[in-house]
Amino acid sequence: MQGIGLLKGMFVTIQEFFRKPVTEEYPDVMPDLGDRFRGGTIKLKTSKCISCGICMNSCPNGSIKLTSVRDENNKRHLSTYVHDSGLCLYCNLCIESCPVKCIDWTNEFAFSGYSREDLIFDCIDLAKKRGYDVPEVKATPEAGEKG
Amino acid sequence: MNDSNIFMLISSFLRSLLSPLLGNDATDLSIYVVGLVGVIIVVFTNAVILVLMERKVAGFMQSRLGPNRVGPWGILQTVADTLKLLSKEDYQPREVDKWVWALAPALLFIPALGAYAVIPFDNQAVPVDLNIGIFYFIALSSLSTLPFLMAGWGSNNKYSMLGGMRAVAQMISYEIPLIFSILGVIMLVGSLQMSSIVEAQSKVWFVLLQPVAFVIYVIAATAETNRTPFDLVECEGEIVAGPFTEYSGMRWSMFFLAEYANLFAVSAIATTLFLGGWQPLPLPGALGDILQFIPGWIWFAAKTYFMIFVFMWFRWTFPRFRMDQLMSFGWKVLLPLSLANILITGVGIYFYRVMIGG
Numbered sequence: 001m002q003g004i005g006l007l008k009g010m011f012v013t014i015q016e017f018f019r020k021p022v023t024e025e026y027p028d029v030m031p032d033l034g035d036r037f038r039g040g041t042i043k044l045k046t047s048k049c050i051s052c053g054i055c056m057n058s059c060p061n062g063s064i065k066l067t068s069v070r071d072e073n074n075k076r077h078l079s080t081y082v083h084d085s086g087l088c089l090y091c092n093l094c095i096e097s098c099p100v101k102c103i104d105w106t107n108e109f110a111f112s113g114y115s116r117e118d119l120i121f122d123c124i125d126l127a128k129k130r131g132y133d134v135p136e137v138k139a140t141p142e143a144g145e146k147g
Numbered sequence: 148m149n150d151s152n153i154f155m156l157i158s159s160f161l162r163s164l165l166s167p168l169l170g171n172d173a174t175d176l177s178i179y180v181v182g183l184v185g186v187i188i189v190v191f192t193n194a195v196i197l198v199l200m201e202r203k204v205a206g207f208m209q210s211r212l213g214p215n216r217v218g219p220w221g222i223l224q225t226v227a228d229t230l231k232l233l234s235k236e237d238y239q240p241r242e243v244d245k246w247v248w249a250l251a252p253a254l255l256f257i258p259a260l261g262a263y264a265v266i267p268f269d270n271q272a273v274p275v276d277l278n279i280g281i282f283y284f285i286a287l288s289s290l291s292t293l294p295f296l297m298a299g300w301g302s303n304n305k306y307s308m309l310g311g312m313r314a315v316a317q318m319i320s321y322e323i324p325l326i327f328s329i330l331g332v333i334m335l336v337g338s339l340q341m342s343s344i345v346e347a348q349s350k351v352w353f354v355l356l357q358p359v360a361f362v363i364y365v366i367a368a369t370a371e372t373n374r375t376p377f378d379l380v381e382c383e384g385e386i387v388a389g390p391f392t393e394y395s396g397m398r399w400s401m402f403f404l405a406e407y408a409n410l411f412a413v414s415a416i417a418t419t420l421f422l423g424g425w426q427p428l429p430l431p432g433a434l435g436d437i438l439q440f441i442p443g444w445i446w447f448a449a450k451t452y453f454m455i456f457v458f459m460w461f462r463w464t465f466p467r468f469r470m471d472q473l474m475s476f477g478w479k480v481l482l483p484l485s486l487a488n489i490l491i492t493g494v495g496i497y498f499y500r501v502m503i504g505g
Contacts, residue, residue: 006464006465009464009465010460010461010464012464013208013460013463013464014208014460016207016208016209016210017204017207017208018207019210020210021206021207021210021211021212022210022211023210023211023212025212
């Protein structure tokens with residue numbers, strides 16, 4: 001019958017009318033980024049880090065700079081850890097290569113600065129300020145993360 | 148029916164206040180002025196509400212939130228829009244036909260406002276209860292064709308001209324089925340007076356007796372108010388904004404105001420003719436008695452806003468017609484249908500009279 005499509009269309013729109021909006025209210029509500037999101041700066045757990053420097057070596061752009069000192073037992077201790085997010089291409093190689101899984105992304109995708117220096121983050125300082133060192137029970141990244 | 152409603156109370160209060168001071172004639176005149184001011188308040192308040200409502204309905208139908216930044220739930224969005232429009236430059240393009248161009252938005256507003264004179268807002272609360280009420284409404288609504296053509300011609304712009312010509316073609320074609328659908332109701336009532344049309348629906352609403360006329364009326368009214376799917380006049384995908392292209396600021400917002408005033412007017416007429424006006428839902432028994440206690444103007448507003456919602460529902464559901472489809476639909480489908488409706492209504496009335504032996 002002709003015209004039945006009009007009623008069907010009106011039924012569809014009235015259903016949409018009463019449905020929950022799909023809008024992401026971003027500045028008010030943080031969006032759910034998902035587990036595989038790469039972005040922000042590096043969330044470093046200083047107590048877990050063994051200062052091996054693999055992350056620094058795996059970085060294709062050289063955006064991670066870390067220095068360490070050796071103590072009397074010839075064990076390395078982290079002294080500085082700097083992430084230049086202006087150079088970072090968010091390839092995830094550092095995080096995948098970390099043998100003790102002590103680094104992760106902070107997922108703060110919206111930062112900006114007036115100069116390039118504003119994009120360089122001292123990760124030890126950041127970890128201290130935000131308390132990343134607190135041991136947290138978190139599900140490890142699932143399979144499929146592997147390259 | 149309750150004989151004293153809020154409008155009657157205000158009116159009798161004003162009369163008792165003014166008639167010792169002014170005498171009877173001047174009192175009548177001042178009551179009309181009060182009515183006019185009331186109507187203007189209704190028009191502007193409605194425009195404010197309807198702009199927000201339109202955007203919210205559009206948002207919800209597209210699974211969005213709609214405006215929600217200005218004020219709680221976006222309530223002050225229209226205020227912000229109005230302030231923006233008021234503060235805009237009154238820009239006049241160099242090549243326009245100055246008088247025709249400048250008069251069009253103001254002239255469009257006159258029939259839109261004039262139509263409110265015969266709308267029965269409540270029991271005995273018609274601004275002017277003409278005995279040819281619906282005829283007056285039809286006459287005025289056909290006047291709003293001309294300002295569109297004026298705006299289109301005066302803008303000296305080919306798209307505006309096209310839009311103006313479309314407005315004339317569309318509004319004149321769809322006026323005929325609109326009037327013929329109203330005719331069915333008038334035949335049932337036997338009167339053109341708005342108040343008696345409402346009174347006649349105290350037992351059964353005319354939407355049940357004249358369903359075809361109601362559908363034709365709603366379709367033709369959508370075309371008359373130039374709303375989607377009949378917004379060939381504005382039609383931003385093809386002809387920029389039609390006759391509105393060269394307008395900005397307050398001039399442009401006059402068109403907008405007139406559009407919403409028209410939308411409310413046709414919805415109010417639909418309410419009056421088909422949905423029982425200010426009368427409550429005719430239910431038998433105790434429930435019907437309870438519904439009587441709700442004031443008539445609330446019934447009227449609720450039904451009118453429901454009709455407005457239906458028009459908005461159409462707008463955000465249906466895609467736009469093509470010009471030739473529009474014309475052939477109007478002349479080849481709606482017109483014969485409305486004529487057939489008149490014929491069947493006449494036959495029905497005849498048999499009803501034979502049956503009751505009148």
